[in-house]
Amino acid sequence: MSEADLPPKLDDVAAKAGVSTATVSRFFNNPNVVAPATAERIRTAVEATGYIPNLMAGGLASAKSRLVAVLIPHIAESIFGDMIERMVEELTASGITVMLGVTGTQAHRTEELIRAAMSRRADAIISTGPVDDKIRALVQRSKIIFIQVWELPADPIDIAVGFSHRDAGRDIARFLISRGYRRPHLVTSDAGRLKARSDAFRTEWSAQAGSTPTESVVDMPSRYGHARRVFAEIKRLSDPPDVVVCGSDHLAQGLIIEAQASGFRVPDQLGIVGFGNASIAGEMRPTITTVDIDGSRIAREAIAALARPRAERSEAERRIDVGFRLIARESA
Amino acid sequence: MSEADLPPKLDDVAAKAGVSTATVSRFFNNPNVVAPATAERIRTAVEATGYIPNLMAGGLASAKSRLVAVLIPHIAESIFGDMIERMVEELTASGITVMLGVTGTQAHRTEELIRAAMSRRADAIISTGPVDDKIRALVQRSKIIFIQVWELPADPIDIAVGFSHRDAGRDIARFLISRGYRRPHLVTSDAGRLKARSDAFRTEWSAQAGSTPTESVVDMPSRYGHARRVFAEIKRLSDPPDVVVCGSDHLAQGLIIEAQASGFRVPDQLGIVGFGNASIAGEMRPTITTVDIDGSRIAREAIAALARPRAERSEAERRIDVGFRLIARESA
DNA sequence: CTGAAAGCGCTTACAG
DNA sequence: CTGAAAGCGCTTACAG
DSSP: OOSOOSOOOHHHHHHHHTSOHHHHHHHHHOGGGSOHHHHHHHHHHHHHHTOOOOHHHHHHHHTOOOEEEEEESOSTTOTTHHHHHHHHHHHHHTTOEEEEEEOTTOHHHHHHHHHHHHHTTOSEEEEOSOOOHHHHHHHHHSOOEEEEESOOOSSOSSEEEEOOHHHHHHHHHHHHHHTTOOOEEEEEOSSHHHHHHHHHHHHHHHHHHSOOOEEEEOSOTTOGGGHHHHHHHHHHOSSOOSEEEOSSHHHHHHHHHHHHHTTOOTTTTOEEEOSBOOHHHHHSSSOOBEEEOOHHHHHHHHHHHHHSOGGGOOHHHHEEEOOOEEEOOSOO | OOSOOSOOOHHHHHHHHTSOHHHHHHHHHOGGGSOHHHHHHHHHHHHHHTOOOOHHHHHHHHTOOOEEEEEESOSTTOTTHHHHHHHHHHHHHTTOEEEEEEOTTOHHHHHHHHHHHHHTTOSEEEEOSOOOHHHHHHHHHSOOEEEEESOOOSSOSSEEEEOOHHHHHHHHHHHHHHTTOOOEEEEEOSSHHHHHHHHHHHHHHHHHHSOOOEEEEOSOTTOGGGHHHHHHHHHHOSSOOSEEEOSSHHHHHHHHHHHHHTTOOTTTTOEEEOSBOOHHHHHSSSOOBEEEOOHHHHHHHHHHHHHSOGGGOOHHHHEEEOOOEEEOOSOO
16 A cells, blocks of 8 residues: 555556456456466456556547446436336446436436536437437437437437337226226326327327316426325316326325315225326325336336447337336226 | 548547647636637637547546446435435536446445446545445545445544434434323334434433333335335334334325324324425425435535545544434424 | 647557 | 557646
8 A cells, every 4th residue: 555555557467467468458358268377366466456447448448438328307206216226227237337417307408418428428328308409419420329218209319218108198098988087187298298198198088088188287297296286276177077197106196195185085086097107106095096117128128229239220129119007006 | 420430539629720639628628728719719620520528538637537426225215315316416517427326225236336436436426325344445445535425423434424313313302202292103224324313212212201112123214115014013002102203204104194094193193203304295294294404405515525635624524514404394 | 828748547459 | 368569539747
């Protein structure tokens, strides 16, 4: 320690093991080509020196960063919580470092984060946010792999791993009709995926039931905090709904709590549907009827996509549909 | 694009602007030393080439990574959710890249993540997890800044930004006594911060009220999922409690829901106390009495600590107490 | 305020 | 299976 305060480098390990730096480098990056006896000497030298590779240097030399950026709108109360957790675990287990970016709802922050990822020469960006033309151009000019998750646009920038929000909205409508509901209230949004689901729900509902759902508009589907306002709006309706379709399980939970606090019985007097199958959905009283998205599968598919060079990618590999599954529980 | 598929580098910008690479480098890292006219030419060249700096090269040359690792046990339903969100936002706004590590409850994963952060030559590690001697040795051997947040150990490895869990536990006990509660039930843990709070609560309670709280033990304080089991345990008690002290607001919420589902009125028949002042605490029905920890402040203090070189750090700057604040709401 | 040049700590053809 | 050497794309004293 006292002889050299500087952290040990590859040279130090090589010297101690009596080999060249090239061999030590191979020991770390391509171990099966180094002779067992040599490997053993290197291992000992690494141990003795406390060597920790410098991945900035390694990445620069090899033009591979082993870094993946994950971009999400929020951390707390996020509908993506479970998926992100899986993703980070799977990436980390594969020896990949995760760069986390919180985009909020502003597009310019997304762009800044994408630039930051590019500055680090990230191998890929996994993003849950919407993309505009500026982002599309920025990404396509580079060689970074851009993976859009949780949605399935007609023309992904690069790769998309998700499901059809239109189909999900339609299926929720069919399910509620089959359960005998008559007057749905939709908690929807001005744009994005929630809007896509709501639009499809409305279309299907009109076609099947011949009526139009009432609506509340929120900016963020997942925020529990919208529950009070939305419930107040519902109570003011002249023709009150018999079921509320929410954009997330957290909001569904909030509405159940509000409804119960006002003396309503769920689902007897008011049905409530969530989205995402967060862990709370199965634990709430009543348990929440929702749509399950396989976050683990999305994470695994996204990681698998990283391994495929852009050139070798088939059209089917650019749009990976993981589907969804309606889970009928107690709340509707 | 067709002439050179490779991404532009500093040389390309320098050539186009008619200056040396050194000057372009200064333009990015120390802009006030370059002449306005020169800066303008460089700006134009950067624009024209679409240059994005390579931070692996920059970091290697400058021995500064501008990378900070943030280590947390979980993402979903985390008691640290709000603090982490603040932290990531503040770090990103300072131009620092955040490397996210999910440690779970296993010590070996924490160690692996610390090694990964060191491999990237992270400037600092901000961690919420417990540290053992192995981790302490690993960190102290390096020059990385290690910031323990959300706790205030007597001898921090490097820097701690947090509060006294003992004081918090004691104050909760005093508060409940002042409210007239007689039979508290403690949801505690085998180790860590929750145990520290529980121990202090028990000590204070015994001293003031002369009795001993009943207890349930959980592994993760924050999991909503523990609520059913804990509530079942409470119902089996021969001498049922009049208040339950939880390790998190999520668990408190879960218990309120369970209690209400069993027909108990909260707080009339059973008081419930949370911890952390998550956003749900103020939105739940009834609103949750809890302890507020200023996550933004922890984030800011941690970031400020990054700026202070180790040598210049006073003893007071090594243990930064952000305190806590008991918030009396409806649930107890 | 600016440039020439050395150096950061690795990886990887190439040759043996 | 291993080594010598060039190169990855930047930064930073040093000199002017």
